[in-house]
Amino acid sequence: MIRILADTSRDAERINQAIGGGGHVVEVPSEFTTVDSDLACLIVGCRKRLLGDRLDLLGEVERKLPWVPVILVTERDVGIARLLISVRVSALVWFADVRTQLRSRIQTTSNTGPLLHLAETVRQSVLPPAFRRALAHSLRRAARDPVRNVSELADAVGCSPVTLFQEFRRRSRGRTTFNRFLGALVILRAHQLRDSGLNWKTISALLGFDRGTLNRKSKTWPGRTLSELERMTADELFPAFVAEQLAPLLR
Incomplete structure (x- = not known):
């Protein structure tokens, strides 16, 4: 409805x-x-x-x-x-x-909804409580204004950044990094906003990152420039995020 x-x-x-x-x-x-x-x-x-x-x-x-x-x-x-x-x-x-x-x-x-469902999946997982709260919070925020860095995320959930870094490193086992994970969430939101018809100038203002920074994040993950990113579909990008950035943390 x-x-x-x-x-x-x-x-x-x-x-x-x-x-x-x-x-x-x-x-x-x-x-x-x-x-x-x-x-x-x-x-x-x-x-x-x-x-x-x-x-x-x-x-x-x-x-x-x-x-x-x-x-x-x-x-x-x-x-x-x-x-x-x-x-x-x-x-x-x-x-x-x-x-x-x-x-x-x-x-x-409709591509925003899956992020929020992922957050609920993480919230109900058996991950350590502080790490679970942090991941779920980062996924929920990505549906609006993604967190900028680990320190901001740690403040939001009342946890030490060191604790989050250590747990992320232990779980990811080198398959991704915390900064790459958070950067990927920024790119998911930027892609969704671009799909909605906004230009990159407006997207930069909404997310608080200039275009150059967004371009660097996009080249880090998924390895595309912004011009290449906007040619990807959500059906390509979202499963890649789950497989490459989130799944390693849940295994």
């Missing part, structure tokens, strides 16, 4: 028509954030003058439905990216492009 909430019934209908009329339009925020196992995607239609009022709603969605992709349909404005730094949005679609791009964005944002 795709749930839609918009500022006006006209915008809601426009969005619903763009996806073929199969969405469930709601009128109140409390209904929008109701947990439902059949929920596949959330779409918020919001004009830019009202976007600030929707940030709390987007934050509530992140808390209550962290595994569900969220697409924001709004008006074209370069300043919107700055407003969204503090909340999770899987993709942006401009109202002007809703008929031509919304369906493809729904498809590409």
